[in-house]
Amino acid sequence: MKRGDVIGGYRVVSDPTNADGGKCVWAFAEKDGREYFLKRFLEPKRPREGGGGSAASRRIRLETCREFEERHRSIMKRLRPDAGGAGNLVLATDFFHAGSTYYKVTERIDTAGLEKPQSLGPKQRAVLLRTLATSLRLLHDIEVVHGDLKPANVLVQRREGAAFHTAKLIDFDDSYLSGRPPAREDIAGDSLYGAPEWRRYVQGDESVEGGQLTTAVDVFALGLMTHVYLTGSLPAHDSRFGSPADAVNAADPLAVDERLGTSTQALLTAMTSADPGARPTVDDFLAALKDPEACTLHATPQPRPATPAAPAPAPSAADGPRRSRVQFNPPDRPHDGPADDKPTDDRPAKSRVRINLGHRREGLSSDRPTP
Structure with missing residues (x-):
């Protein structure tokens, strides 16, 4: 992921960083005139078609990815941005994979706040x-x-x-x-x-x-x-x-x-x-x-x-x-x-x-x- 890339329809408009990102890299992005926060997960990685590794290793990786997807999608299904009382929750609006990598999207908000x-x-x-x-x-x-x-x-x-x-x-x-x-x-x-x-x-x-x-x-x-x-x-x-x-x-x-x-x-x-x-x-x-x-x-x-x-x-x-x-x-x-x-x-x-x-x-x- 780099500035100028278009990933899942989102155009990256800032240099990606790992600051406070844990096992993720994030950047700001735009789509249809709106600003977003785009997060790229460093793991797990989906096995590529025709990639190396044994069949058993591929099955294990696919199962890990299936569980990862299920967990994220189940939380998104339960926690919707339009749910009553969710006005103080900053929730994901999109979750997808491009190639072997997973991405999550939230609307860009002002992250400045009171420190003390x-x-x-x-x-x-x-x-x-x-x-x-x-x-x-x-x-x-x-x-x-x-x-x-x-x-x-x-x-x-x-x-x-x-x-x-x-x-x-x-x-x-x-x-x-x-x-x-x-x-x-x-x-x-x-x-x-x-x-x-x-x-x-x-x-x-x-x-x-x-x-x-x-x-x-x-x-x-x-x-x-x-x-x-x-x-x-x-x-x-x-x-x-x-x-x-x-x-x-x-x-x-x-x-x-x-x-x-x-x-x-x-x-x-x-x-x-x-x-x-x-x-x-x-x-x-x-x-x-x-x-x-x-x-x-x-x-x-x-x-x-x-x-x-x-x-x-x-x-x-x-x-x-x-x-x-x-x-x-x-x-x-x-x-x-x-x-x-x-x-x-x-x-x-x-x-x-x-x-x-x-x-x-x-x-x-x-x-x-x-x-």
Whole structure:
């Protein structure tokens, strides 16, 4: 792919780059007078007719390509740009292969955005997080895992004349259906924001099966991102661990900023639990944002919620579903409407979220259904 090439009817109008592209190369393109973002996947490659390699190798490559196509097309079918509430999702408009190479197309948008969301006031941060969470809930309602939720895949923008910043969610290349991720050697994501079960899956832990990688993977990342948006940094953990998930898998708890309110500290602790079934849902998160203090950063440390007497070990498939030692009790939550650039919703506000992190003994934990 180079400037001036016409690929699938799209004329490339910029020099391709791999900047922030992962396993892709991208460029801007034009078609029928409209501007697009054209992404070229570096893998997998479709075997060429008459190409080299054995018949068995060709069959394996074709099967890999079939699964790749099926995953991308199934996500596109579920997530359409014209779907209700999808105004803050930047979705693909075309997916095709030319020769042996796959391409994906989205409309070109302004990628400039606010670099430090923590600089916003509490109400502004609450609106920002609500638009992000509402977009994520749209995915989870149709059993889609974003799979690579991180600040780089969220554009924080404010339309001219608007009072609030909103979050636009981008890059669904690593999305998959809940419980049906790509194979260990094919799955992608960012280890810094990856969930504990995702890390163990990628690292070849056979006790973690694909069915354990559900929408709760995104909730872990949302908890980390919320901490970043409120404080400017990830929750602290021992430096010997390369990521928050690695620390959690080693039963070394993350340290949530004590300037956050007690309820928010407990919420983020629950969202970053080692046990996927112990994490709140996105609906729970949205309900918690109704607390006017949820996004407030206090000048002095707030009381730290009580923690279990002993950290729970990372769950394994052989153990079956684990029950959380952290009891998260969300308020009643009627269903939100779409957030598309809206600073408020019409649902009646409930009392602030109640989170009980009292000491529990093994076997006395609350029954919390898996998201």
